[in-house]
Amino acid sequence: MKMTKEKYPEDQPRSSETVRIPQSMLSAVEEFLETEVAKSRGFRFKSDVVTAAVRELLDKYSAALKPRFIHYNVYEDHVSIIDNEQPEGKNWVDVYFQNSKAWCDLCEKHVCDHTRFALSLPKVVNVLEEKGWVVEDGKIIKGPI
Numbered sequence: 001m002k003m004t005k006e007k008y009p010e011d012q013p014r015s016s017e018t019v020r021i022p023q024s025m026l027s028a029v030e031e032f033l034e035t036e037v038a039k040s041r042g043f044r045f046k047s048d049v050v051t052a053a054v055r056e057l058l059d060k061y062s063a064a065l066k067p068r069f070i071h072y073n074v075y076e077d078h079v080s081i082i083d084n085e086q087p088e089g090k091n092w093v094d095v096y097f098q099n100s101k102a103w104c105d106l107c108e109k110h111v112c113d114h115t116r117f118a119l120s121l122p123k124v125v126n127v128l129e130e131k132g133w134v135v136e137d138g139k140i141i142k143g144p145i
Contacts, residue, residue, distance in 0.1 A: 071123070095115050
């Protein structure tokens with residue numbers, strides 16, 4: 001039994017743009033709209049399916065567009081960074097500077113990607129050097145005297 005194609009409601013404000021897709025893709029979307037899966041997920045229009053597919057694609061690849069590390073702040077004894085490769089809610093990393101070494105609270109190591117990133121930040125290096133640390137090429141050579 002062939003369903004009649006539902007048209008987008010005329011009384012809805014149009015806040016969209018026309019995009020061309022190949023006829024074979026359009027046919028696949030139309031066939032999908034006739035399935036119980038589409039109905040159970042609330043897909044009523046071709047634009048619903050295409051929007052969901054584009055949103056999923058952007059979500060998948062947007063993480064790759066973000067830098068891995070974002071410098072958040074420098075404090076008296078540590079620097080806070082965000083690691084976008086970590087799961088949401090567990091991506092906050094503090095790197096502490098004590099006992100002449102850097103310490104990552106996430107990795108629980110003195111040397112890791114987070115400590116190397118922290119020691120690559122001029123603002124961090126400048127603060128450490130003002131306190132007597134010697135940092136060269138992203139490595140702590142000597143702690144404060």
